[in-house]
Amino acid sequence: MSMIFGVPLAVLFGQLLIGIINGAFYALLSLGLAVIFGLLKIINFAHGAMYMLGAMVTVLMFDALGVNYWVALFLAPLLVGTFGVLIEYFLLRRIAGQDHIYSLLLTFGVALIIQGVLINWFGVSGLRYTMPDMFKGGVNLGFMFMPYYRAWVIVAALLVCFGTWFVIEKTKLGSYLRAGTEDSELMQGFGINVPLLISLTYGFGVALAAFAGVLAAPIYSVTPVMGSSTLIVVFAVVVIGGMGSIGGAIITGILMGVIEGLTKTFYPPASSAVIFLVMVLVLMFRPSGLFGKEA
Amino acid sequence: MTMMKKLLTSAIASAMMAGGAQAAISNDTVKIGYLADMSGTYRDLAGPNGQKALEMAIADFGGNVNGKKIEVVSADDRNSPDTSSSTVRRWVENENVDMVAGMVASSVSIAVSKILEENDRLGIISGSAASSITNEHCTPNHIHYVYDTYPLANGTASAVVKEGGKTWYMLTADYAFGHSLESDVKNVVEANGGEIIGAVRHPFPTQDFSSFILQAQASGADVIGLANAGADTTNAITTASEFGVTQSGQTLAALLLFLTDVHALGAQTAQGIQLTTGWYWDMNEETREWSDRFMKETGVRPTMVHAGIYSSATQYLNAVAATGSDDAQTVRKQMMDTPINDMFAKNGKIRVDGRMVHDMYLAEVKTPAESKNEWDLYKILRTIPADEAYRPLSESKCKLVNN
Numbered sequence: 001m002s003m004i005f006g007v008p009l010a011v012l013f014g015q016l017l018i019g020i021i022n023g024a025f026y027a028l029l030s031l032g033l034a035v036i037f038g039l040l041k042i043i044n045f046a047h048g049a050m051y052m053l054g055a056m057v058t059v060l061m062f063d064a065l066g067v068n069y070w071v072a073l074f075l076a077p078l079l080v081g082t083f084g085v086l087i088e089y090f091l092l093r094r095i096a097g098q099d100h101i102y103s104l105l106l107t108f109g110v111a112l113i114i115q116g117v118l119i120n121w122f123g124v125s126g127l128r129y130t131m132p133d134m135f136k137g138g139v140n141l142g143f144m145f146m147p148y149y150r151a152w153v154i155v156a157a158l159l160v161c162f163g164t165w166f167v168i169e170k171t172k173l174g175s176y177l178r179a180g181t182e183d184s185e186l187m188q189g190f191g192i193n194v195p196l197l198i199s200l201t202y203g204f205g206v207a208l209a210a211f212a213g214v215l216a217a218p219i220y221s222v223t224p225v226m227g228s229s230t231l232i233v234v235f236a237v238v239v240i241g242g243m244g245s246i247g248g249a250i251i252t253g254i255l256m257g258v259i260e261g262l263t264k265t266f267y268p269p270a271s272s273a274v275i276f277l278v279m280v281l282v283l284m285f286r287p288s289g290l291f292g293k294e295a
Numbered sequence: 296m297t298m299m300k301k302l303l304t305s306a307i308a309s310a311m312m313a314g315g316a317q318a319a320i321s322n323d324t325v326k327i328g329y330l331a332d333m334s335g336t337y338r339d340l341a342g343p344n345g346q347k348a349l350e351m352a353i354a355d356f357g358g359n360v361n362g363k364k365i366e367v368v369s370a371d372d373r374n375s376p377d378t379s380s381s382t383v384r385r386w387v388e389n390e391n392v393d394m395v396a397g398m399v400a401s402s403v404s405i406a407v408s409k410i411l412e413e414n415d416r417l418g419i420i421s422g423s424a425a426s427s428i429t430n431e432h433c434t435p436n437h438i439h440y441v442y443d444t445y446p447l448a449n450g451t452a453s454a455v456v457k458e459g460g461k462t463w464y465m466l467t468a469d470y471a472f473g474h475s476l477e478s479d480v481k482n483v484v485e486a487n488g489g490e491i492i493g494a495v496r497h498p499f500p501t502q503d504f505s506s507f508i509l510q511a512q513a514s515g516a517d518v519i520g521l522a523n524a525g526a527d528t529t530n531a532i533t534t535a536s537e538f539g540v541t542q543s544g545q546t547l548a549a550l551l552l553f554l555t556d557v558h559a560l561g562a563q564t565a566q567g568i569q570l571t572t573g574w575y576w577d578m579n580e581e582t583r584e585w586s587d588r589f590m591k592e593t594g595v596r597p598t599m600v601h602a603g604i605y606s607s608a609t610q611y612l613n614a615v616a617a618t619g620s621d622d623a624q625t626v627r628k629q630m631m632d633t634p635i636n637d638m639f640a641k642n643g644k645i646r647v648d649g650r651m652v653h654d655m656y657l658a659e660v661k662t663p664a665e666s667k668n669e670w671d672l673y674k675i676l677r678t679i680p681a682d683e684a685y686r687p688l689s690e691s692k693c694k695l696v697n698n
Contacts, residue, residue, distance in 0.1 A: 011513045018505045116334070125339040125559035126529055131537070138539060144509060147537045219537060220502055221529045221559065225335065229502060264497075264506040269469055271506075272498035 007265055014144035015265045016258060021150045023257020024157035025212055029230065030237040030249040031161055032208035035168065038244030039181045039201050042092060043104040048231030049111035050206045053080045054213020055222045056118065059127045069132040069218070073156075076214045077207035084206030088199045111227070118224035126221030135218070153215050160211060161250045168246055177201060236279045242292025252290060320363045320621045321391060327353075327608070328386045330379060330407065331397035331422060333371035336500050336525040339555040341399050341422040341600045344593045348601045349396055351592065352608035360616050368392065372399065376406035383407045387414040393621040394419065394611060396604060401425035401472040408437040417623040419611060421603040424524065424551055425475035426686060429650040433693035436623055438630065438649045441603035442573035444472070446655045446684040447550045448479035450571030454657055454677075455518055455548045456487040463548075464516035465494035466507050466531060468523035473499070476522040476550055492516050500527055504534040512540060521549045529556050536564055554598045554672065562666040569659050574599040574639055575673050578656075581638040596670040606639035607651075642681070648693040655684040 004012055029051060036044045057076045061067035067075065087110060095102045131149060138147035168174040177197060180187045184194045213227075220226060233256075241252030256275050263274040270277075282290060329349055331341040346369050353365045368390065372379040386392035387410065395411065398404045399422030411418045411434065418437035420428060426443040463484055467473040473496065481491050493514045495507050508531070511519045519540065521531050528549050535547055552570040576586035576596045585605070589597045597605075614629035615621055627645075635643030635653065643653035658673040666672060688696050 008513065011510065014509045014513070015506055018509060021505070022503055119334055119338065123339040123342075123555075124334075124336060124526070125555045126526060128559065128561050128564075130563075138537075145512070145539050145543070147539075149537065150505070219533065221526055221533060223526060225526075226502065229500065261506050265510065268495045268497055268507070272501075 005266060010143035011265065012262075015261045017141075017144065017146070018150075019258035019261025020254060021153055021257070022261060023254035024154050025216065025230075025253075026234060026237050026257050027161050027250045027253025028157045028212040028215070029209055029234040030241065030253045031164055031246065032205040032212075033234060033238045034241070034244055034246050034249035035164065035208070036202060036205035037238070038246060039168075039177055040198055041100065041103075041181075042202070043100050043107070044202075044205065045104055045108035045231070046087070046111040046114070047107075047206075047209050047234065048227030048229075049114045050080055050084065050209040050227070051213045051216070051230060052118075052222075052224060052227035053083070053114065054210030055129075055217040055220075055226065056122075056127070056213075056224070057210070058214045058217045059129045059222050062129065063127075069214075072217075073211070073214050077210040080210035080213075081203040081207030085199045085203035087206075088202040092202065093195070093199075111231075115224050115228065122224060124223050124225055126223045129217045129222055131218040149218060153219075156215060157212070160208070164208065165246050165250065233275055236275045240275075240279050240282045240290060242289025245289065245291040245293075248289060248291025320361065320615070320619070321393065324364050324366050324391070325360055325394075325612070325615055325621050326366045326368065326390070326392045327611075328383065328390075328392040328395045329367055329369040329397045330372050330382065330395055330403070331369075332374050332399050333369075335374050336527070337374065337399045337422065340525065340553040340598045341397055341604070344589075344595065344597070345397050345421070345601055345604045347592050348589065348597065348605040349608050351588065352605050352612065355609065356612050356616075360612050361619055365612070372397075372403050374400045374403065376400075376402045379403045380406045380410055383410050387411070387416045392416065393623075394626075396421065396608060396611075398422055399600075400470075401428060401475065402470055404428055404437075404439075405432045405471060408432065408434050411436040411623075415623050417611075417627055419607045421607055422600045423472070425472045426479055427471070427475050429646075429648045429691075429693060430686065431692045433648045433691075433695055435627070435649075435695060438607070438627065438645055438651060440607045440651045441599050442571075442655065443650070443685070444476040444479045444550075445686045446573075446679060447476060447571045448483040449684060450655055450657045450679050451548055451550050451569055452480045452483040452520070453487050454569055455546065456484055456489045460518035460546050460548070461489045462516045463489060463491045463518045463520050464511045464514040465491060465520045465522055466504070466511060467494055467496045468499045468527055469496040470499050472524065473522050480520055480522060480550060497523070497527070499523070500525075502526075502530060504531045505538065507531070508534050508538050508540065512538065512543065512545065516545065518546045518548050521547065522551075524551045525553075525556065528552060529560050532560060532568070533564065553600070554596060554670070557660055557672050558596075558670065562661055562663045562672060565660040565672075566662045567660060569657065569676070570673075571679070572599050572656050572658055572673070573653070574602045575656060575658060575675065576602070577671065577673070578675065585638045602639050606635070606637050609637065610635055644681070646688060647695050648688065648691055649695075650685060652681040652685045654681050655679040 054076050058072040135149040180194045180197050241248035263271040329346045370382045395418045398420045401423040404420045404423040420439045421441050426445040429439045467477045557565050614626045618625050618629050631645045640653035645651045656675045657677040
């Protein structure tokens, strides 16, 4: 078998694929952050908590009401997104126009409260969620065993990412959004309800995080703390991609998944740090991010 | 005559001095600090319910020992040796805490025991795993009560090797506990004629294990050994089952599993996994009775750590009552002299290195068909006698042991 730096080629292919799968998660999460920051200039530290809520809601709806995976895939983002709209309406709106640090602290506080309350109720050992039957098992690709569910994760995440990018960058609704955040008074003058648009945008960004949470429920242990560690990595991804760049967030997410996967193969102890290393390098040589517009 | 008089007076004087040092409870209060992970990965196995267990022990004494009040303070260790060190320093230097209980992450226990040694207070560690705590890191000021990595390796690893799992690939949590467990496993596997053919050290905590599981699969080892704990272990087991590890003929050996982990995984996913435990709630009438009481307080069944916290606090308070003192050395000596016979352990003994040695159990997770309710999870396969389970003093590197 051919080897690269002592690692068999087959293993390397496997790791690349795993990297793309994890990258799909990063892409989905950083996309939501980028939408919220790009359009509303809010640094949403509650994003990890919303991802966690998506997963928790999926499990709880199944346990209490028997809601299946496919329904949860729509219902959980809808519920969590509505919750996001409420947070925007009752809290974030009050500090609109203030320095970024206010929205950062507010959302961070909201995240801590949600996490703390859920820890009190459910503990941290994790709730059980059974994989939907049609996804059980997998296929042997020759170089690795590919569970069907992971393949589905790539497809679902990429579809949603592309759809979001398309709506914001290529449609009339997207242009309203972008214009509304550039000059809200002018847009109001054209008869467009800008505050509503802003609430819905925040809700949508949050719903993207919840969608990632539903995708995560069958494969990771669902606990109230699952969002907090993911959040920091995802922020790094957004910084690397360029704050607010929608396409940049998607591409960087996948790229970082792959880089992290390769680090796990060649030097595992560095795998939790490698993304931050990339972030430092990017900030040194291209401070506005790989895909950000030069300030 | 004068000689006799001198002897007598000095005898009386020294008796009085010794009595003065011993027969006193400082500040007229026995103050216990409960330190544990209250909000992170290790919360459920000890955490707030561990404090409940401690309070149950104090309630048995009616809140008083020899007429002096028993007080509890508690803190979240956040799995951080730094945070814990400053908490414990404050406790012993400013708040007159006599004994620190709980303690989960091994790195925390090692850091805290140094501070207890400097200030001559007592620590009773119930949650930690690293066997190094009573080996190279032993102090005359702490006791390690429930279990450690030596019997975990001894129980589980030797059972798996004897069933034919000769080659091992280790997934190890990259900190004190993981390293300690990995090295204890290596010794046991090699002593039984097996071999470790590869290992990967993963960051603590890790959510996604797919990459590491893939490496372990590619290694072709008979056994994938999990030298990690809590959510890391449950995540690794879930991912392994998703990637078809067992179908491809490899065995998983989870070296440290708590009841709460198995409960989270469920009998469906966890069935057949062998593990070593220091205690199980459903072993006999005594354990069931205490567990029912615990469940009434908390709504869940106790882990071995919860039971150990209760048992060790009871032993501690008994020793305080017997000596009339809360001085660390006086109490520790009394505890060492008293065999432990309660619902947690039979003929348990605290050795000079601070290790409490007692029987351990090799258990197997029941199948969904065998499991009668959500907490009916283990069947005990074998009792590992205390002498066989723990590292013998003759192999000890502890400074308190004369080798």
